[in-house]
Amino acid sequence: MAQQSETIALPKPSLTGSTSLEALLAKRRCIREYSVTTLKLAEIGQLLWAAQGITHPQGYRTAPSAGALYPLQLYLVVRALEDLAPAVYGYDPDRHRLVWMQEGDRRNLLASAALGQEWLANAAAIVVFAADYKRTTHKYGERGKRYVHMEAGHAAENLFLQANALDLTTVIVGAFDEEEVANVLDLPTQEQPLILMPIGRK
Numbered sequence: 001m002a003q004q005s006e007t008i009a010l011p012k013p014s015l016t017g018s019t020s021l022e023a024l025l026a027k028r029r030c031i032r033e034y035s036v037t038t039l040k041l042a043e044i045g046q047l048l049w050a051a052q053g054i055t056h057p058q059g060y061r062t063a064p065s066a067g068a069l070y071p072l073q074l075y076l077v078v079r080a081l082e083d084l085a086p087a088v089y090g091y092d093p094d095r096h097r098l099v100w101m102q103e104g105d106r107r108n109l110l111a112s113a114a115l116g117q118e119w120l121a122n123a124a125a126i127v128v129f130a131a132d133y134k135r136t137t138h139k140y141g142e143r144g145k146r147y148v149h150m151e152a153g154h155a156a157e158n159l160f161l162q163a164n165a166l167d168l169t170t171v172i173v174g175a176f177d178e179e180e181v182a183n184v185l186d187l188p189t190q191e192q193p194l195i196l197m198p199i200g201r202k
Contacts, residue, residue: 008084008098010045013053017165024164034169034200039124041082043166044098047127047199048074048091050162051155061093063155066147071135072155075128075185077106088185106184113180114173114196123198128181129156130191152194159197170197 052074053062061070074091076098078084086105089098110128111120120126129152137144156172163170173196181193 006100007092007095008041008089008100010048010096010098011042013046013049013096019165021161024161027164033119034122034124034198034202037124037201038079039081039168039199039201041084043168044076044078044081044125044199045096046166047159047162047168048076048093049096051127051129051159052091052093053096054093059094062158063151065151066136066144067139069135069139071131071133071148072151073130073132073191074155075101075130075187077110077126077128077185079105079107079124081125102186109184110176110181110196113184114176117173117175120173120196120198123200125199127159127197127199128185128193129195129197130182130185130187130193132188132190133192134190149194156195156197163199167202168199169202170199172197 050062052072055062060068076089076091079086085103087103088101088106090101092099107121107123107126110126111118114120131148131152133145133148136148140147160170160172176196178193187193
């Protein structure tokens with residue numbers, strides 16, 4: 001089981017798929033019901049890579065970023081993931097690994113913070129997109145906030161399509177109390193949560 005200060009290497013992402021982009025776009029749907037089946041570490045690794053993975057020696061990622069400044073940080077809230085205990089992990093795209101943040105199942109707390117959307121707690125995992133606006137606004141000023149929101153949308157859609165390719169289900173959730181979510185995850189003060197994406201099986 002992963003413990004405090006531990007990192008978990010993720011399996012190398014696959015760069016070949018059996019479903020065309022057009023087919024994935026055609027079947028993309030927002031799903032809010034999930035089975036109780038756990039997720040595999042390889043599936044989680046593939047999803048996180050699709051959203052923010054490194055694709056170039058210079059550090060370019062799967063989603064475009066204004067000025068290649070990459071203000072996004074992804075967090076994984078898991079109920080059960082193969083041999084991993086319920087916990088919160090951060091995603092380290094540079095090393096394609098999970099970094100242990102805190103123990104315990106936080107899904108119910110996130111569901112409460114999401115204005116009482118209780119179905120969120122049924123997902124096997126929830127990916128939280130957070131952003132440090134200053135990484136972008138220090139170069140672009142106030143319009144940098146718009147660039148950050150665009151980037152979050154790009155990354156979230158990447159994860160959405162990758163979930164479909166893995167025969168998993170998800171939905172993009174934007175209705176939540178930002179301060180409550182930040183408190184539940186104990187986010188750094190400079191980061192603001194932008195998107196919740198619950199992940200599960202059909």
